[in-house]
Amino acid sequence: MERAIEVEGLVVTYRGKRGAAVEAVRGLDFEVRPGEVVGFLGPNGAGKSSTLKALMGFVEPASGSCRVAGHPAGSLEAKRHAGYLPEVAQYYPFLTPLETLTLYGELQGLKGDELRHEAHELLDMVGLGAAHSRQNRTLSKGMLQRVGIAQALLGSPDVLVLDEVTSGLDPVGRRELRAVLRERRNRGCTLLFSSHELSEVEMLCDRIVLIEHGRLIEERNVEALKDELRRFSIVYRGQASMIGLSEEWRERSDGTFYARFTGKKGLMQAMERVFAAGAELIDVTADQGSFEDYFVQAIGRSA
Amino acid sequence: MNRRAVWPLARCVIIEAVRRKDLWVVAILGLIIMLFAGALGFFGMRGLEAFAKDLGVSVLGLFSTILAVLISARQIPEEMNRRTLCPLLARPISRFDLLLGKYCGAVLATWLAFAMLAAATAIGLLAFGVPFEPIFAQYLLLKMLGLAAVCAASFALSLFTTPSAAATFGMLLAFGSGMLSRAFVLAGQSCPSGTRWFYGLIESLVPQFSLFDIGGRAAGGWPLVPVSVVGALTVYCTMIVGAMLCLSWLRFRRRAL
Amino acid sequence: MKRGDLRGASIACACALALLSAGSTADALKELLALPDRPAGLDAHETQAATSLVGQVRTSLSAWLWLRTDLYLHNWVEMRPLSDGERRQGRSVEGAANDGHDQIMREANVTVVPAQADDFRGILGDLERETAAYKDMHGHSHNDPTAALPLFRLMTWVDPKFVPGWTTGAAVLARDRNPEGARQALKFLSSGLLANADNIEILSSIGYVEITRRNDLETAARYLERARAAGRVGRGKLDEDADSALQQTYRWLSLCYRNLGRFDQQLAVAQEGLGMYADDAVLARLADEPPLIIAAPKQAKGSSPPSAP
Numbered sequence: 032m033e034r035a036i037e038v039e040g041l042v043v044t045y046r047g048k049r050g051a052a053v054e055a056v057r058g059l060d061f062e063v064r065p066g067e068v069v070g071f072l073g074p075n076g077a078g079k080s081s082t083l084k085a086l087m088g089f090v091e092p093a094s095g096s097c098r099v100a101g102h103p104a105g106s107l108e109a110k111r112h113a114g115y116l117p118e119v120a121q122y123y124p125f126l127t128p129l130e131t132l133t134l135y136g137e138l139q140g141l142k143g144d145e146l147r148h149e150a151h152e153l154l155d156m157v158g159l160g161a162a163h164s165r166q167n168r169t170l171s172k173g174m175l176q177r178v179g180i181a182q183a184l185l186g187s188p189d190v191l192v193l194d195e196v197t198s199g200l201d202p203v204g205r206r207e208l209r210a211v212l213r214e215r216r217n218r219g220c221t222l223l224f225s226s227h228e229l230s231e232v233e234m235l236c237d238r239i240v241l242i243e244h245g246r247l248i249e250e251r252n253v254e255a256l257k258d259e260l261r262r263f264s265i266v267y268r269g270q271a272s273m274i275g276l277s278e279e280w281r282e283r284s285d286g287t288f289y290a291r292f293t294g295k296k297g298l299m300q301a302m303e304r305v306f307a308a309g310a311e312l313i314d315v316t317a318d319q320g321s322f323e324d325y326f327v328q329a330i331g332r333s334a
Numbered sequence: 335m336n337r338r339a340v341w342p343l344a345r346c347v348i349i350e351a352v353r354r355k356d357l358w359v360v361a362i363l364g365l366i367i368m369l370f371a372g373a374l375g376f377f378g379m380r381g382l383e384a385f386a387k388d389l390g391v392s393v394l395g396l397f398s399t400i401l402a403v404l405i406s407a408r409q410i411p412e413e414m415n416r417r418t419l420c421p422l423l424a425r426p427i428s429r430f431d432l433l434l435g436k437y438c439g440a441v442l443a444t445w446l447a448f449a450m451l452a453a454a455t456a457i458g459l460l461a462f463g464v465p466f467e468p469i470f471a472q473y474l475l476l477k478m479l480g481l482a483a484v485c486a487a488s489f490a491l492s493l494f495t496t497p498s499a500a501a502t503f504g505m506l507l508a509f510g511s512g513m514l515s516r517a518f519v520l521a522g523q524s525c526p527s528g529t530r531w532f533y534g535l536i537e538s539l540v541p542q543f544s545l546f547d548i549g550g551r552a553a554g555g556w557p558l559v560p561v562s563v564v565g566a567l568t569v570y571c572t573m574i575v576g577a578m579l580c581l582s583w584l585r586f587r588r589r590a591l
Numbered sequence: 592m593k594r595g596d597l598r599g600a601s602i603a604c605a606c607a608l609a610l611l612s613a614g615s616t617a618d619a620l621k622e623l624l625a626l627p628d629r630p631a632g633l634d635a636h637e638t639q640a641a642t643s644l645v646g647q648v649r650t651s652l653s654a655w656l657w658l659r660t661d662l663y664l665h666n667w668v669e670m671r672p673l674s675d676g677e678r679r680q681g682r683s684v685e686g687a688a689n690d691g692h693d694q695i696m697r698e699a700n701v702t703v704v705p706a707q708a709d710d711f712r713g714i715l716g717d718l719e720r721e722t723a724a725y726k727d728m729h730g731h732s733h734n735d736p737t738a739a740l741p742l743f744r745l746m747t748w749v750d751p752k753f754v755p756g757w758t759t760g761a762a763v764l765a766r767d768r769n770p771e772g773a774r775q776a777l778k779f780l781s782s783g784l785l786a787n788a789d790n791i792e793i794l795s796s797i798g799y800v801e802i803t804r805r806n807d808l809e810t811a812a813r814y815l816e817r818a819r820a821a822g823r824v825g826r827g828k829l830d831e832d833a834d835s836a837l838q839q840t841y842r843w844l845s846l847c848y849r850n851l852g853r854f855d856q857q858l859a860v861a862q863e864g865l866g867m868y869a870d871d872a873v874l875a876r877l878a879d880e881p882p883l884i885i886a887a888p889k890q891a892k893g894s895s896p897p898s899a900p
Contacts, residue, residue: 084420087420088423089420089591107427110424115420117417117421121418122418124416125349125350134345135422137338139425140338179421384738385659476722519711524677534711538715542718545718548723551667551723556667556724559722560721570718
């Protein structure tokens with residue numbers, strides 16, 4: 032399997048209020064390699080959920096194609112390899128989490144002790160071990176999201192498609208979720224998830240796919256993007272000409288100079304010049320940069 | 335078709351019917367049957383066995399049909415409203431498997447309710463000293479077939495209209511098909527013989543749920559319905575259910591979730 | 592305001608106007624055609640029943656029991672009257688054996704499920720004939736109506752305004768022509784009269800039972816006079832059943848007076864009846880009878896009852 036997920040020229044249309052076709056996704060192309068963790072980003076209404084639904088076969092593409100684990104999206108083979116968490120986690124209100132997982136497990140083809148064992152293990156993993164026999168209608172939104180995560184992980188799928196994965200989770204729940212997803216990634220599972228929590232994306236993803244108005248804007252490697260966004264700055268006492276390499280510098284009120292660099296290379300050269308001139312280096316700082324700023328700028332550029 | 339998927343889905347429908355207290359309603363209806371029986375007893379018993387049987391089968395038929403329509407008409411629309419369809423269809427099952435599982439669940443839940451009502455009716459009748467005759471067994475069997483057909487029709491309707499409209503149309507069809515059939519028979523009889531094929535065609539297209547109700551024969555102490563007729567009705571029921579599930583699938587197979 | 596709202600408002604206005612104009616047109620047509628008001632008997636029943644939901648339930652339940660009674664009498668074979676079209680086509684009825692049933696309930700003529708020869712539905716028709724309670728009803732007999740008595744009691748208890756329940760139940764009680772049956776029938780009808788004061792059908796039935804079962808002509812005449820007075824008040828607004836009962840009242844009352852030797856009253860009643868029912872042969876004969884022909888000693892309680900009109 033060379034590609035865990037392939038999306039080619041995907042167009043998804045819905046019928047609008049007056050019967051006219053509304054394009055939610057307009058010719059989207061991207062792919063996810065096996066074992067990769069990809070964040071699927073975009074503003075509200077960008078077409079993220081529609082794309083994920085097309086990947087699971089819940090909507091039929093008007094044109095283009097999607098493949099999951101090498102099989103056409105929506106086919107039984109594709110579904111056998113995929114786990115899915117819907118955007119809004121709703122489960123049968125009159126079933127318990129354990130019964131819910133048993134139901135989905137049986138549909139997945141699991142049975143007997145294997146199913147029972149895996150269901151209990153997953154419920155413990157998502158922190159619902161003590162609530163496994165309470166009816167879903169008595170659970171909080173966050174607990175229901177945990178049920179959803181557990182059902183998505185059931186059967187150890189090769190590909191996980193998670194829509195708004197952190198929705199409804201508190202900070203502790205998010206941390207636990209990150210641990211669960213990292214553990215799956217370490218097992219070789221491919222993850223594609225949409226989220227508005229950019230910090231989660233930053234912490235978990237290898238790559239991001241950014242879309243707006245149903246079109247691809249950018250695909251970026253997360254580490255490269257982090258490097259790109261990282262900013263360095265130094266504070267020194269000496270001459271302004273000592274730097275010259277900074278695109279942003281200023282003299283401060285106490286007579287010292289502040290200089291900012293976009294890359295590590297510029298910082299190193301500047302430090303060498305400061306030391307060579309025998310000037311005093313007062314402070315060196317590294318700023319990680321904000322994914323949020325990047326997101327806003329990227330969306331702004333595309334508009 | 336993935337037969338393995340049908341039972342878990344059906345079981346889920348039954349569990350839900352029990353836990354959401356649908357069967358409490360059945361219990362209350364059973365109590366009403368008993369009260370009716372008590373009312374008959376109050377107005378004199380001698381010679382009332384036939385009426386007790388008639389009342390029993392009428393009330394049983396009425397309540398079980400209402401339950402059949404209500405249970406089956408809500409299955410898929412409720413799944414859509416609650417957004418529980420996506421996690422189900424993300425599993426390796428086809429949309430037809432889902433429809434079949436849900437339909438089977440609705441039928442089993444209806445039959446369970448019917449069994450409870452039938453037990454209440456039987457107790458009421460025994461209190462009158464009415465023995466359980468073989469034709470009652472036949473009545474129950476054919477009624478179960480009829481309820482399966484009613485479930486299929488309501489289930490299909492729920493995919494074409496809103497749940498409330500499906501329930502209303504389902505009841506109209508379930509209770510009115512006999513009346514509709516009689517109207518067409520009268521109209522056909524009074525029109526020139528050359529145009530009767532048209533009424534015959536409509537008759538064959540509208541499901542005749544009243545054929546599965548032998549309550550009149552059971553109440554009147556008529557002889558058993560021949561086995562060949564029971565066989566023909568089983569085939570007819572299968573045809574109705576098959577047609578309705580096909581219609582449901584045609585509507586549901588490409589629906590965006 | 593949105594364009595859609597405006598359109599909705601204009602449609603609502605148009606509907607309201609249409610309804611108003613339809614209402615006034617209907618009133619105008621009613622006046623033009625001089626349609627009669629709803630029959631009083633029917634109104635008495637319906638207005639009482641419609642006053643509350645419980646009333647409607649009672650009405651429906653008693654009507655259902657009434658239908659079940661008819662079904663029982665035909666052993667669950669559903670019967671119906673001939674349609675106008677069938678009458679025009681000269682279709683033969685599936686008449687009953689002469690077992691006196693017509694004195695109890697109005698007889699329907701053909702089975703609802705058609706006979707195979709009249710059925711164009713093929714196998715569906717065959718299946719219905721096998722599963723429904725169906726048989727050839729030519730010269731059919733009826734189940735014992737006395738077994739249905741509790742149903743009459745039930746339907747009149749549920750809806751005391753259901754007059755056919757009182758009168759038919761009484762006819763069943765009095766059917767065996769024994770004193771106990773007559774006593775029960777009169778008691779039953781008296782209960783009905785309490786709930787339906789001055790009801791022509793009940794008063795007429797009491798008169799009928801008093802004459803034919805107890806031969807108490809004085810008492811019968813008293814009740815029949817009450818029915819006659821009620822008929823005068825409600826004349827023109829009576830439904831078919833009440834009108835028929837009023838016609839019977841005139842006949843029985845005139846006969847009563849004849850057998851009591853009160854010939855002036857006999858003639859007066861018969862002539863008044865003929866004014867309303869000009870084609871009635873019995874009333875015509877009673878109005879023309881010279882008193883001499885049937886001159887007899889004045890009869891009181893215990894005299895022989897008049898023959899049925």
